[in-house]
Amino acid sequence: MRPAPVWARRRVRRASPASRWPATRARPRCCAQPPTPSPATINIIAVDTSDTSDTPVSPARRSRAGGLLLLALLLITLAAAGGLGWRQWQALQAQERARSEQQRDALDARIDSLRQAQRAQSQRLQQAEATNRVLRDELLGLGQRAAAIEDSVSRLADAxxxxxxxxxxxxxxxxxxxxxxxxxxxxxxxxxxxxxxxxxxxxxxxxxxxxxxxxxxxxxxxxxxxxxxxDPRGTAESLLERLVADIPLEQGAITSANQSQATPWFARLLDRIVRVQPTASAGLRDHADRQAALAALQLEAALARAAIQRRDGAGLQQALTRIDGWLQRLLAGSPQLAQRQRLIEQLHAITLHPAAPxxxxxxxxxxxxxxx
Known part of the structure; x- marks a missing residue:
């Protein structure tokens, strides 16, 4: 048999106040005495607390559990709503970013097109400037030709x-x-x-x-x-020819020319015993050496002629200096050396560039x- 509920087992039965007074003796209300407590009949029911597994939950605990469940559902709903709102906000932000990117791309494309148009306009302006410059030059040329024609006509009209x-x-x-x-x-x-x-x-x-x-x-x-x-070039060429002409190839010819002059008998006798040679002609006693020296002299003479032809005064002066050195070695001790040196001085004094004011x-x- 199922036991009775706890609240039924703990019910306290009290006797009503009316049952405490006899029905025959009723006191007036003014003389009513306060009721005195009387022992009430209390039924004490033994409570079996040994078995509490099937004890039902009290209404307070049930209401608390329901509140917690409701709070949990509310929190879940709020979390779901927050997540949905966050996703919606992220989607809106993505749309805004995409729209901004599209607008920026459109602006960049517009700027590029404007730059291309500006470059095209600049090229057209440059072409127009070049065309205007060409036209201006042609116009100036036409003006000059017209002036030349007018001048020619005026000259033709002149008597x-x-x-x-x-x-x-x-x-x-x-x-x-x-x-x-x-x-x-x-x-x-x-x-x-x-x-x-x-x-x-x-x-x-x-x-x-x-x-x-x-x-x-x-x-x-x-x-x-x-x-x-x-013309000083002709004079210089003639003097140069006289300078390098008739130079003996052998040293003996110079010695015989010196001895052909009137010299005392004792000087000629001493010349047979003692040989006198100028130091300037040292190394030119052999035929081959004198021939090489004469070739060098002719080479310097050719350089001097070239300088005269191109009117190179500095080159002529340098060539004459080298010719003088070779003549001093080839004609050492000869009276011809002084004559050739006078010719060199005349050549030094010649001006190849005459002034014509x-x-x-x-x-x-x-x-x-x-x-x-």
Whole structure:
């Protein structure tokens, strides 16, 4: 048999207050005495506490367990809601980042397109500037050609440009230019003189008194060229030929030439006994040595001729110094040495570049007068 519940077993039965007083003796309310406790009938029920395994949970414990369960469900719900919200927020952030990336890519593409357009515009501007420069140059060229044509027309309209006068003036200008160029390029005095000599009669045939000053200038320039004398190159070449010519190959020829002069008998006798040789000619007694020395002398003479032809004054001076050294060895003790040294001094004094202060004055005056 199943035992009774605990709350039923612990019920205390008390007697009601009305049962404490007899029904026949009722006291008035004003004279009622406070009830006195009377022993109540208490039924004591023995409680079997040996078996508590099937004891049901009290309502307080049940309500606490329900509250905990509800709190756990609430926390789980909040956690789920928080996780869902976090995922939604992450998704929104990813969308925002993707949108930002797309916008940035679009802006970069736009900037690149703008830069390409700017470069294209710059190239077009450069091409336009180059075209404008070419057109400006062509326009300037057209202006210059127009000015040249106008000048030519004005010259054709000038009375001094007609006929034989214009032709003669052109011939005179050409001859004067040739003479000036020969002087400037090669210092050719003879060629310049011939050019001026050809230009003088052509200019003299002009009867216009406006060219009288030009005729006087041409005469002065001719006189200045004539005053310079012969071309120094010809003079230097002739002196150089005299310098290196007729040098004896044997030392005995020099000795015999010295003995051929009038010398006392005792000097000739001593010459047979004692041989006197200058120290400068030491090492040149043999035929081969003198031949090599003469070859070196001719080589230096060739270098001197080349310096004269190209009007190299410094090169000529150096070659003459070396020639003097070889002559002192080859002609030591000979009276020819003094003569050759005088020729060397004359060559040192020659100026291969003659000064022509009036060169080109007639040509400059002619061009100025024709252009004016």
């Amino acid at each position: 001094d440009r007609h006929g034989a006068l214009s032709l003669r003036l052109d011939q005179v200008e050409l001859l004067l230019a040739i003479g000036q160029q020969r002087l400037q390029l090669d210092r050719d005095l003879d060629g310049a003189r011939r050019a001026l000599a050809l230009a003088a009669p052509l200019l003299a045939s002009v009867d216009d008194p406006a060219w009288l000053n030009l005729k006087q200038t041409l005469a002065q320039e001719q006189a200045a060229l004539e005053a310079l004398g012969a 009036l060169s080109g004055s007639t040509l400059a005056q002619l061009r100025a007068q024709r252009d004016g």
